[in-house]
Amino acid sequence: MGIFTRDIKKMDDLFVHMLRDIYYAEKQIIQALPKMIEQSHDAQLKQGFQSHLRETENHVTRLEQVFRLHGQEPKGIDCPVIDGIIEEAEDIVGEVDNKAVMDAALIAAAQAVEHYEITRYGSLIAWAKQLGRNDCAALLQQNLDEEKGADKKLTAIAESKVNRMAA
Ligand SMILES: [Fe+2]
Numbered sequence: 001m002g003i004f005t006r007d008i009k010k011m012d013d014l015f016v017h018m019l020r021d022i023y024y025a026e027k028q029i030i031q032a033l034p035k036m037i038e039q040s041h042d043a044q045l046k047q048g049f050q051s052h053l054r055e056t057e058n059h060v061t062r063l064e065q066v067f068r069l070h071g072q073e074p075k076g077i078d079c080p081v082i083d084g085i086i087e088e089a090e091d092i093v094g095e096v097d098n099k100a101v102m103d104a105a106l107i108a109a110a111q112a113v114e115h116y117e118i119t120r121y122g123s124l125i126a127w128a129k130q131l132g133r134n135d136c137a138a139l140l141q142q143n144l145d146e147e148k149g150a151d152k153k154l155t156a157i158a159e160s161k162v163n164r165m166a167a
C-alpha cells in the first residue's frame with residue numbers, strides 16, 4: 001500500500017491497514033521495553049514496565065487472532081509514528097544524567113506510546129463494530145483496556161513520587 005497505489009478503497013481495507021500498523025508498533029514496543037526496564041530506577045516503575053512487556057506480548061497474540069478471524073495473515077507495515085516516538089525517547093534518555101529525572105523521562109516516553117496505542121485501538125474497535133466484527137472488537141478491547149491500565153499506572157507512579165524526586 002503506497003502513496004500512489006490508492007488500494008485502500010473500503011473501510012475493510014482501512015481496518016486491515018491499521019491492524020498492520022498497530023501489529024508493527026506492538027512488535028517495536030516489545031523491542032524497546034527491555035531497554036526501558038534496564039534504564040529505570042524506581043522499583044515500581046521497573047516492575048510496571050516488566051508487567052506491560054508481558055501484556056504487550058499478549059497484544060501481539062490477540063492481534064494475530066484478529067487477523068485470522070478476519071481471514072488475513074498477520075503482517076506488519078512500517079509505522080513511522082511509533083519509530084519516531086521510540087527514537088525520540090532514546091535521544092532524550094541518552095541525554096539524562098540523573099536517576100530520578102531519567103525515570104520521569106521514561107514515564108513521559110512510555111505514556112506517548114500508550115496514548116498512540118489507545119488512539120489506534122479506539123479507531124480499530126469502532127471500525128470492527130461497524131464492519132460487523134464484534135469478535136475482533138472484543139479482542140481489540142482487551143488490548144485497549146490494558147493500554148489504558150498501563151497509562152493510569154504510569155500517571156500514578158509519576159505523580160506519587162517520581163516527579164517530586166526529579167524536581
Ligand atoms: Fe500494546
Ligand SMILES: [Fe+2]
Binds near residue numbers: 052056
Ligand atoms: Fe502499551
